Amino acid sequence: MFSPAYYAAGAVGGAAACGFTHAAVTPLDVIKCNIQIDPAKYKSTSSAFGVVMREQGIRGFYRGWAPTFLGYSAQGAFKYGLYEIFKKEYSDLAGPEYAAKYKTLIYLAGSATAEVFADVALCPMEAVKVRVQTQPGYARGLRDGFPKIVRSEGYAGLFRGLVPLWGRQIPYTMMKFATYENIVEMTYKHLIPTPKDQCSKPLQLGVSFGSGYIAGVFCAAVSHPADNLVSFLNNSKGATVGDAVKNLGLMGLFTRGLPLRILMVGTLTGAQWVIYDSFKVMIGLPTTGGAPAPTTVPMEGLGVAEMKASA
Numbered sequence: 001m002f003s004p005a006y007y008a009a010g011a012v013g014g015a016a017a018c019g020f021t022h023a024a025v026t027p028l029d030v031i032k033c034n035i036q037i038d039p040a041k042y043k044s045t046s047s048a049f050g051v052v053m054r055e056q057g058i059r060g061f062y063r064g065w066a067p068t069f070l071g072y073s074a075q076g077a078f079k080y081g082l083y084e085i086f087k088k089e090y091s092d093l094a095g096p097e098y099a100a101k102y103k104t105l106i107y108l109a110g111s112a113t114a115e116v117f118a119d120v121a122l123c124p125m126e127a128v129k130v131r132v133q134t135q136p137g138y139a140r141g142l143r144d145g146f147p148k149i150v151r152s153e154g155y156a157g158l159f160r161g162l163v164p165l166w167g168r169q170i171p172y173t174m175m176k177f178a179t180y181e182n183i184v185e186m187t188y189k190h191l192i193p194t195p196k197d198q199c200s201k202p203l204q205l206g207v208s209f210g211s212g213y214i215a216g217v218f219c220a221a222v223s224h225p226a227d228n229l230v231s232f233l234n235n236s237k238g239a240t241v242g243d244a245v246k247n248l249g250l251m252g253l254f255t256r257g258l259p260l261r262i263l264m265v266g267t268l269t270g271a272q273w274v275i276y277d278s279f280k281v282m283i284g285l286p287t288t289g290g291a292p293a294p295t296t297v298p299m300e301g302l303g304v305a306e307m308k309a310s311a
Contacts, residue, residue, distance in 0.1 A: 002088050006285070007081055013279035014080025017272040019073030024271075026068055027061035028264045030133045035257045036231040036248075037134045045260050056136060064129040066142040071125025075118045080276060082114035083177060104178050111177035115170045123165055124158035130234035161234045164241070168226030172219045176269060179215035184289030187211060196290040204287045208273040211289070216269025220262045225253045227261065 022029070031049060034042045042048035052060045087110035091099040099106060128145040131138050139145030149157045187207050188196045196204065232244040245253060277287040 001285075002084075007085055009280065009283055009285065010084040011077040011081030013276045014076035014078075015073040016076070016279060017275040018076025018079065019069050021268050021271045021275065022072035023065050023069040025264050025268060026063075026065045028260060029068065029129075030061055030063060032257045032260050032264065033130060033133050033231050033235075035260070036228050037235045039252075039256060060136070063136075064132040064141070067125040067128040067132065067145070070142070071122045071129065074125070075122035076272075078118035078121050079111075079114050079173060082117055083110050086110035086113045104182060107178040107181050108174045111173045112170050115173040116166065118173075119162065119165050119169050120159075122169075123162045126165060126230070127158050127161055127234050130161075130231055134231070134235045161230050164226055164229040164233055168223045168230055171226070172223035172265075175219045175222050176215050179218050180211050180269075180273060181289045183211040183214055184208070188290050197286070201281055201287075205274055205277055205281070208277045208287055209270040211270075212273030213266045213270035216266035217262055219269060220258070220265035224255075224258050224261055228253050228256055 030052060031042070031045060034052070035045070035048055042051060056063070087106060090106045090109050094102065094106065124146070125142075127149060128139075128142055131149065132141060132145050139148055146158075153160070184207060187210075188199075192199065192203075192207070199207075228248055229241060229244050232248065233239050233241070236243070248256060273288070280287060
């Protein structure tokens with residue numbers, strides 16, 4: 001099962017899961033980013049929709065869809081593909097006993113390591129996306145926005161938000177995978193009497209969505225301060241983290257745009273797990289998570305048990 005083809009399937013499924021879902025919620029992302037950057041103008045979610053409609057029309061809600069799709073497709077490929085690799089590697093390093101005992105730590109470590117690489121792939125497209133979405137007239141999209149940043153700031157300008165992006169995405173991804181894996185396991189253990197491998201595929205995918213949505217709510221909460229920082233730094237040339245904190249305020253850093261992001265991220269995360277697991281099912285692989293396999297009993301322990309039983 002754990003072959004190069006298996007990991008490649010994880011990368012393809014991850015690219016589809018993240019690219020299409022993030023592109024689909026571009027209108028919500030446009031509103032969220034503008035509320036974060038200019039709260040005086042975009043006072044609430046409803047008023048922000050009205051402002052964008054009046055000033056930019058329907059097309060304004062889809063600004064930045066191309067860098068969003070490409071950036072999050074690349075990120076998803078690295079995130080899911082590398083997570084499967086690192087989860088297996090860390091489990092093998094720990095050994096069967098400790099892998100079962102400390103499985104949540106393995107989920108956390110595997111997802112964090114994968115996200116470090118995934119964000120390097122995402123960062124340039126994220127920089128273009130934020131500029132296009134929050135600065136009308138800056139660029140029409142990826143084709144002119146990407147070279148404009150390179151001309152004015154060099155290639156380093158595309159990665160200026162990398163550290164805050166890590167600050168947002170690594171906690172997000174750790175929460176996303178660890179919470180999801182544990183919720184799925186508890187669902188099959190306590191709520192569904194039928195063993196997972198005997199459940200229908202639609203039921204398994206329903207568990208994937210529900211578990212993913214719940215995980216997404218937690219993801220949004222833990223990563224939101226860094227999300228505000230990423231939006232501020234990518235929008236303001238030369239700005240620092242200190243400038244962002246001063247401008248947003250400590251309370252604003254944690255709460256500005258949070259309700260909309262919870263709605264967006266919860267839906268996104270649930271949909272991503274459904275797409276990812278649907279792809280796995282389509283090619284004959286099991287869905288992610290579920291009741292853990294029984295711990296392997298050492299042979300010497302088994303021999304002792306058999307001797308006692310026969311005595």
